[in-house]
Amino acid sequence: MRIDILTLFPGMFPPVLDASILGRAQANNILEVHCFDLRDWTHDFHRTVDDEPYGGGPGMVMLVEPLANAIEDIQARDPRPAHTIFFTPAGTPLKQARAHELSEEFERLLLVCGHYEGIDERAYEWADEEISIGDYVLTGGELPALVLIDAVARLLPGVLGHEESAVDESFVEGLLEYPQYTRPAEFRGMVVPDVLLSGHHANIAAWRKAKAQERTRSRRPDLLD
Numbered sequence: 001m002r003i004d005i006l007t008l009f010p011g012m013f014p015p016v017l018d019a020s021i022l023g024r025a026q027a028n029n030i031l032e033v034h035c036f037d038l039r040d041w042t043h044d045f046h047r048t049v050d051d052e053p054y055g056g057g058p059g060m061v062m063l064v065e066p067l068a069n070a071i072e073d074i075q076a077r078d079p080r081p082a083h084t085i086f087f088t089p090a091g092t093p094l095k096q097a098r099a100h101e102l103s104e105e106f107e108r109l110l111l112v113c114g115h116y117e118g119i120d121e122r123a124y125e126w127a128d129e130e131i132s133i134g135d136y137v138l139t140g141g142e143l144p145a146l147v148l149i150d151a152v153a154r155l156l157p158g159v160l161g162h163e164e165s166a167v168d169e170s171f172v173e174g175l176l177e178y179p180q181y182t183r184p185a186e187f188r189g190m191v192v193p194d195v196l197l198s199g200h201h202a203n204i205a206a207w208r209k210a211k212a213q214e215r216t217r218s219r220r221p222d223l224l225d
């Protein structure tokens with residue numbers, strides 16, 4: 001998958017994306033990331049990307065012109081059309097199911113990170129989709145873009161090794177994940193449930209399913225609706 005990122009802060013991405021599993025995915029050519037600085041599509045001395053809102057009010061609004069020109073230029077850099085995602089708290093909340101769909105349906109994504117008080121509404125004409133990563137307000141779309149890349153890229157075939165499988169984890173069957181334990185079998189009087197030491201696979205599977213349901217009911221009843 002190719003992911004293009006349009007941002008005012010291109011330096012925020014490599015430290016995260018070059019580490020750990022996503023760094024390995026890039027080294028293995030499963031994931032290809034390109035960061036673009038929106039200021040490269042400005043023409044004035046100050047490289048202006050924002051202006052005061054029409055109608056007044058606090059804050060600055062990102063200009064439509066550099067955004068539109070940048071998106072069109074970046075689109076043209078690869079023959080594969082990029083599914084273009086804007087990040088905004090007003091977008092559709094990101095869920096695991098959407099991360100799966102994005103990982104399967106698109107060979108190329110273009111992620112547009114807004115900043116300041118918002119962006120000129122007309123720029124959304126260039127959006128295929130608007131995504132929120134939760135009901136809180138961040139300073140910009142960079143962290144949401146990183147969250148989305150992580151959630152999507154780890155689902156691409158070959159990114160997770162067998163040991164890190166994405167099959168048996170939270171949200172996959174609409175439930176939170178069951179509790180996990182590793183050595184030692186006892187720590188300061190806290191013991192690992194007997195069933196996990198029993199070697200009885202059917203009992204272990206039944207215990208895990210019951211724990212996943214119990215945990216989901218108590219912590220996230222909304223997932224059961």
Ligand code: ADE
Nearest residue numbers: 087088089132133138144
């Ligand atoms: N930009 C600012 N806050 C955001 C959020 N919660 N989700 C997506 N984009 C945002």
